[in-house]
Each structure stands twice: as structure tokens, then as C-alpha cells.
Amino acid sequence: MIGKIIAGSSFAGTVGYVIKEQSRILAAEGIPPPDIREMVQDFKDQTLLNPRIKNAVGHISLSFSPKDGMRITDALMLDIAKEYIQRMGITDTQYLLVRHLDQPHPHCHLVYNRVGNNGQTISDKNIKIRNAKVCRALTEKSGLHLAPGKESVRRERLREPDKTKYEIYDAIKTSLPKCGSWSDLELRLKERGISMRYKYCGSTTQKQGVLFSKNGFEFSGAKIDRQFSFSKLDRHFTYMQQQSQRRGTLAKGFHVAIGNYRSAYTGLFGNIGRSGNKGQADAGSINFGGNIGALPLPPNDSSVGLSAAQLQRKPGESPEEHIARITALLNTVAEAMAIAAMEQKRRLRERKTKMKL
Template structure:
């Protein structure tokens, strides 16, 4: 109860005086004196994107349906809407001692809560934030605060890591430890736990994408991709070498000699593989700068494979042209000797 709030619904208590409502709650707890934690508190928060349609009536309807699905029935409760934040939200306070002295269970409440909230979000067409990016970190309390710190650290470090060792190193710099679970008495890992600030969580509790199985699969794929790219670059470097040799065999006099007007052929830089000269237009094995550029929608791997094949074909064509030129030259020499 605060200035920027209003009561949406109350059951079994007499608002608005807080002391009166507290006494109403205490009176009912006498029906079950053995229950220690007698008050339940739930905050139902909605996205700012749903604010225009989130009337008091709709919020109350959703909250009451939430209570039914969570088994919070036949008991005292107070539902209060707060207006101090940009996102619509309300607070539900209820007596865990029911009207007949029964206990309102809180067993597996987090799991049940997540399931019910998703059901209601989908039923009412509410905005569902993708992943954990829209969660307001500054409002979290422990242990969720630390859990999200670990989540953010893993998400930020993972693209820079190719192995478990690299991830361990990156997280250690941020004060996060890693511990593994093993299969029986073997050295085969089957689980991972992350720790910080005295809290420890399994990877799947941080996020489903951070379970040991999924992270291990990620590193395996990264290493396979790295190996595949190394093979592709090796093939490209070999193709560039063959191309240069074939180019020298066919156009070896370009850029040489004493003529001051002779110019170096234009070239294209292929990154780590180095630069290649471009043959004159219309020549055998002609390759243009445009052909070597990456096409829209083409992955880096597809680009490397395509220009490798292009250079190999060009080198083969230039080698054939060079052999044909040598054959003609030898034929001309032979004819010249016969005339003499």
C-alpha cells in the first residue's frame, strides 16, 4: 500500500487500513498454528508494450485466473496495483492458511508459476520477451541477481570462446567459477555448475542453452567449423599458388622489360591468401574482380569454396593456353629451320 497504488480486489479482509488487514490475516492463521510461513506474496508484471490495453478489469481477471491455476483459493487475499513503474504490475498478498484451516501449498511454486504465467501470456496475447534480455536487472534480488550476472557473463563470453578452457578463463576474470559433474567414478563429464557470490547453479538453471550438453555441442561445432575453415583456407592458398604459377607461365612478361610504358597488371587482394594479378580481358582463364567478390547471401565458407574453384579453373585454362602457345612457337621454329 503506497501513494501510487490502488486496490483492485480484497477477499476476507477489510481495507484500507493496513493494521486492520494485518489483524484479519493473523486471526485466520490461528486455524493452523503449526504453519510457519503464513503469508504468500506474488508480483504479476506485464510488459510496457501491453500498458495501453492493461485496464484494472483485465489485470484483475488475469490475476484471479492466475490464483485459480496456482491453487490459491478459499482464502484471504489482497490485490493491489502499483503505478510507480513504466510496466503495469500488481501485488498479490494472500493467507496460506485457508478459510477452513487448510494449507495453501507452495511446493514447486517457481516451476508452477512459470508454467501458469506462460499459459496466461499466450491465452491473452500478451507480449513475451525473447529470452532474458528484457529483465530489469536492477530490480532483482538474490539469488536471481547473481544468476542473471552469470547469464550475462556466459552470453558475452561464449562468442569469444572455442573450448571449455577458454570459457573457464573468461568467466574466472569475472569472478565466476566452473565445476563439473562426472558420470559415476569415471572422468566423463555430464554436468556443469557455475558459482559466484556464494551461490552455485547448474548450467540449465542459468538458461536451457547453457546446459552441459548444449555447451559441449556448441564447442564441438565451433571446433569443427574452425577445422573446416582451415581446410578451406588451405585449399584457397594452394589454388592461389597454382594460379600465380599459371599466370606467370602465360603472362610472365607483363610488368617486365625495359619499356617505360609497360604497367603492372591490376590485382585483387584475397586476405590471408594474398593478392593475385588479373589477366587482360578476354584472355584464357579470365577472372575479374567482380567474380571474386562475395555475393549477397553467400556465407564466408561458400565464398571461399567458390573462388577456390574459380581460381583452379582459371589456372587450368591458363596452363593449357601456355602449353598451346609453346607448341605454336616450337612449330614456328621448326618451319623456320626447314626453310633455311
């Protein structure tokens, strides 16, 4: 279930919109249906109890997934909507609940008076945050399909400014995985007709917010989606840069380990092809591709052991973990081969000394 907070400026326009040909009134409180004029007048009369509220019109649509279409009877929709009303604090006031039948997905519209029955204010503070939490809780409680957030919104039915807001959302969502910095994101969004600017802390150069604009509309990152707030995007780019530096360090260490290994291998086995090492069985090589190419493996009967299987990536091992592991392994084997080469030279010197004697 998804709740959408809709701006309404008059009860006449809002009630006139929700009661249409393909609709059913599920519930009404303090405004006896079905006469639209009388309901609108009842709404207006109650607003006189608190003239300080400039806009007393409350309007929320509750939409359910088409996958739950067969389950969402009028009775179930009414039960869920009434619990939604209670959890949102829309109590002791007039309201109208109407189910629309003109779309493939079940949905209803809640129109309520922000001036309560006793003149109290029905608060709209943090209403979008509260709405998201209540919708998710009721969806899980009722065992309904959990829609994947903004991806499930039908773009073709959006009006401005939501249409532009979702265009910016989609652009950031698709561009972000390819961006490693703010400048990368700015460049990619510019190609899609979206401009960026920053908000600063007072008169300092410290950035504290980001705004995106297109088609004459401008939104803060958090208004487009909470994951696109300045602080969260900044953390994302910091993490990406740290990962890039780490990958660079890993790559440098890996190439050094390859060089150490080749040098130690040559020192122990020489430059002769492995098939030319008499008395030693050929263990083959492993091809890393790129500018590294094939890496010779120690012969099977060598005191230094290294197999192609040891250098392969293990199941569940990330590329970074794989590089770090084989870098350490190659360095260990190179050290062992260097020691073996020194021992080999020592024995050779001893034999030569004995022969001279």
C-alpha cells in the first residue's frame, strides 16, 4: 500500500474530484452523503471553528498493488483505511472515504477536515514521514504486496511538479552507480537537462545542501528522495573514493607481488621452459590476461607448492578479497622460492668445494 499526500485548496474541488462516475463511497463521518453540495457545505461550516487554519483541506490517496486486486474487497479496504486514519491521528473530525474503480490497481481517496469537531487542528507535521511508516506497517500487517517504492509509480499519470520530480529521481538513480564524485554526477545530469546547485552554511563555503532543477522546478535532494539528501550523497561519494583508492592500492600491491614472484621463479628454476627442467614434472601456468599474461607455476615435484586452484576466485569471495588473498599468497610463495634458491646455491657451492678437494 502506498499513501500519497495530495494538495487541495478547496473542499468543493476535492470532493467533486473524488466522487466520480466510477466510484463508491465506503464511509463518511460528519458529512452525510450522497449530495455533494451538502457535504461540501458541512466541511466549510466546520472550518469556521478555527479560522486560523489557512488550508483545512486534507486529501490522501491510498493505493494497493494490482497483485492484491482480488483480495482488496470493499470491506478489507475500509478496515485498512480506518486503521490508517487512526494511526495518522485523523480523529474527531469529518472525513469522506471513496473507492475509485477506474484503474487496474485498487485505490481510494480520503478527504478530511483539518479543523476537528471541537475546533482543534489535525496536524500535518511530518505527515509524509508518518504516512510512509504507517503504510508499510499496515501493508506488512495485512500481508499485502510490498511495492518497490518509487519504481512502482506510474510515470505516465503524473502531473507537474511530480512529473519533473520523478524525472530527476530516475536520472539520479540511473546515473549514480557510474559516478565517483559530485562533479561526475553534475556532468551526467547536465546531459539530461538537469542542473545542480549547492546550499551553503551561512556565508561560509561549507556545503550543507544540494538542489536539482529542471523544467522550471527545483527540489532539494531530500525532497526527491531521502537517499538523495546532501549528507547521504556525500557519504556515498566519500565511500566510492575510498573504494577507488583501496582498489588502486590493491592493484599496485598485486603487480609488485607478480614481479616478485617472476623474479623468484627465475632465480630458482631459470629461464628455461618448464619442460626443459629435467627431472621435474611440469605444473603448467595460469593466465591472468591483460598486461600480466601467463604466470608459470612451480613444478609438481618442487619443494615450493602452488597450484592454479589456489589462485582461482573462491565462491562468495569479492574481487577485492580475491586480489588481496592471492597477492599475499604470491608474496609468500616468492619468499619461499627465494629461500629455496639460496639453499640451492649453497649446496652447489659445497659440491664445488668438495670436488676441488
